Amino acid sequence: MDLSYNQLGGRLSRQWGQSRNLTLLKISGNNISGEIPKEIFLELNKLVVLDLSSNQISGEIPGEIGRLSRLATLSLRNNMISGGIPTGIGGLSDLGYLDLSMNMLRGPIPSQIGDCIRLQFLSLGKNSLNGSIPPQIGNVVSLRTLLDLSFNSLTGEISPQLGKLSSLENLNLSHNSLSGSIPNSFGDLGSLFAINLSYNNLDGPLPNTMAFRSFPLESFANNKDLCGEIRGLRPCSNTSVTKTSSQKRDRSLLVVIVVPSLVSLLFFIFSVACVVALNRRRHQRGKEAPESTSNSENRFSVWNFDGRLVYVDIIKATEDFSDDYCIGVGGSARVYKVTLPQGQVVAVKRLNPTTESMEIEDCKLLKNEVKALTEIRHRNIVKLYGFCYHERHSFLVYEFMERGSLESILRSDKAKELDWLTRVEIVKGVAHALCYMHHSCMPSIIHRDISSKNILLNAEMVAHVADFGTARFLKPDSSNWTQVAGTYGYMAPELSYTVAVTEKCDAYSFGVLALEVLKGSHPTELISELCNSMFDDQAIQLENMLDPRLAPPTMHITHELASIAKLALWCLCGNPHTRPTMKSASQVLERKAGDH
Structure with missing residues (x-):
């Protein structure tokens, strides 16, 4: 039963508990209120998917939840649920997707979550949870897509056990009160696309790995005293500097300051001279031939x-x-x-x-x-x-873009000219453009209509983002509400119930586009299949995502394509807060390219 986004009201019905053979109950994005009836957990023992997200549900999570032994997906995100997380949740041995974020949950995170051995997605962010992070979470080695415990009141040190999550791609522990150092075992998290440990009380060195050195400073900002080889952090070495090296540094600093200043001055003088000369030439040309073209x-x-x-x-x-x-x-x-x-x-x-x-x-x-x-x-x-x-x-x-739109090429026999390496570069180019718009422009620019028809290719097949007619400047002091804009099939799902513009709308559209580039056509059925499977390993096999018109990719390119596919799925998360920023997406693509 899927009743999502139908503007339903009222309270949750106990009658649903009578549908004993029900396997899917999805009522997200409505105005349902009241508490969750215990009958749902007592009677629906065949339930596989339970999604009550983005409603106005209150009360506590019934302790009987552990009776849903077949449950694979549980999403209660974005409600007003209070109380603690029941320990019975550890009995959900088939659970692969758990999202309890954006509620009013309090108390400690139960260690029994470590018994959910098939969990791939865990989001408990934006609650009022306290206590320390249970080390038992490190036993859930299947965790892959996300571990999000951000915006809580967690304290204590980060357990080194979390370093066992070798398949984890996104870790967010930001905005808590965690103390101590970052465990060295985090250096073993080789699959991490993104990490956010900002706004805590952490100190000491970052793990000395290439991956950690490539993460942005924002991932570790506003902590007590972290150090490492990232620009903006202090170096960890306290070795005293000799007088000779200090003098060399002073001379280098003098060169760094003086030389660019002289170059800038010369460039300014040259620019002024060019402007004067060009204006004089234009004025003279206007006198001699005002109608000449x-x-x-x-x-x-x-x-x-x-x-x-x-x-x-x-x-x-x-x-x-x-x-x-x-x-x-x-x-x-x-x-x-x-x-x-x-x-x-x-x-x-x-x-x-x-x-x-x-x-x-x-x-x-x-x-x-x-x-x-x-x-x-x-x-x-x-x-x-x-x-x-x-x-x-x-x-x-x-x-002029000689090759036209990406959409027209993918729909024609010319798609064979877009080999795998070219497609990788197209995805990277769009990611870099959006990263620039979101993070290097002041104020940020949100495109709002990223689609294959608005990606143009020049003679060298370099991707160019076009058509900024619906673009918006994102003002930090404004609510940024606007009319819905974009192309159907690329718009983020939250736009069906809100018109607040955020950069995560572009991230979702980018995810659709990335899959389209890999698949060679719009991935409508693929997105539906992936959403229903909640990132099941069997559903995201790379060969099911590739354009059959091209020859199979080489091993080297396969790694890049797999990285793009994973990133695209991350961008397609239903919760916009769990999607990556385009800065993270851009860095992921560059880092993965450099790894092979």
Whole structure:
């Protein structure tokens, strides 16, 4: 029985306990209130999936939960459940997915969780749990996708037993009151994609491994006194520096400070001279040939763009936007391939002629895209050369992408030209672009429509993120509520019941896109299968995710593809808080590439 996201209200019904043969009970994302009836745990002994997440359920978790011996998935996330975690939960020997996060649970984490030997996903974050982390959790060596105990009141030292979780990919112990040092056994966590130990009272050295040296500083920020070989942390060595080495360091520091300053000064002088010379040349050119449109320079360079002249050239080159030059049609715009008089080829995105009632909205889309693209410069983001907003013609001018959209290639026989290595680089390119937008732009830019139709490829098959018409600037002091935007099949599931924009919406869309690149088509059925299996090992075999049109990958590329598949599944987590940031995703892809 799946009644998710149906705007149901009322209280949980005891009558469900009478459906003795029920194997799936999923009522997430509704307005169900009240306590969980004990009858569900007493009578539904064949239940495999129980998902009551994102409701308004209160009360405590019944101790009879241990009677559901066949239960594989239990999600009570995002409710108002109080009390403690019942010890009977250790009797769920088939449990593979447990999410009790975002509730009001208190008390210690029961050591009996260590008896859930098949657990792969464990999230207890954002509660009021206290006491120490049970070392018995280290016995759950099947834990793979996530161990999240963040945002609680846990104290004491981190047990070295957690270092036995050799398959774990995401560990989050942040925002607690943990003390002591990070166990050296954490160096054995070879599968970790991401770790977050920030906002605790930890001190001492980080494990001296390549993986830990590659994690970002944010993973360890706001602790007592951690040290290690990460930029921003103090080095662990306390060896005194000799006078000679100190002098060398001073000389090096002088070089580091003075040389860049001199270079910057020279560059500034050179730039001013270029501006003066170019302005003088432009002024002289205007006197000599005001109607001329032929010059050998790049019209769209930063210094000498002349919008009026280029406007005339575009109208002439397209014969007033004739369909003969149209290379793409969208819901609100057409794209034209334009060859300018000097030979430069550009893409012109012209907004469709609209009625007066739609004109304001189209103007917003154009201004939104211009604002976003003038703020960013990245190798994997399409370049905006210029734009025009006119009562007759409104358009944007971009660099031309010779191979077109990723969607059109994957749907055609040309997909065979995208070999496995090229596909890996496409996924990396999109990840790097989103990482830049989310973490290097101020304020952060959320794209909101990442899909294969909005990924363009140039002649070298380098991926470029395009179409920023629905992009939003993420303001930290605002609620960031907006209208739903995006492409069906790529939108995060939480957008069905909330319109709050976060960067995790882009992360979900990236997960869909990554699987699409591997599979060669939109992974609709695959996503449904994976969600229902809750990351069952049998359901995520790599061979089921690969495009059959290509020859099987080599062993080296197989490792990269497996890394992308795992990352994509992480991005597709139903709980947006457990998805990775795009910074973590980008680092995962680079780190895994360097490991092979």
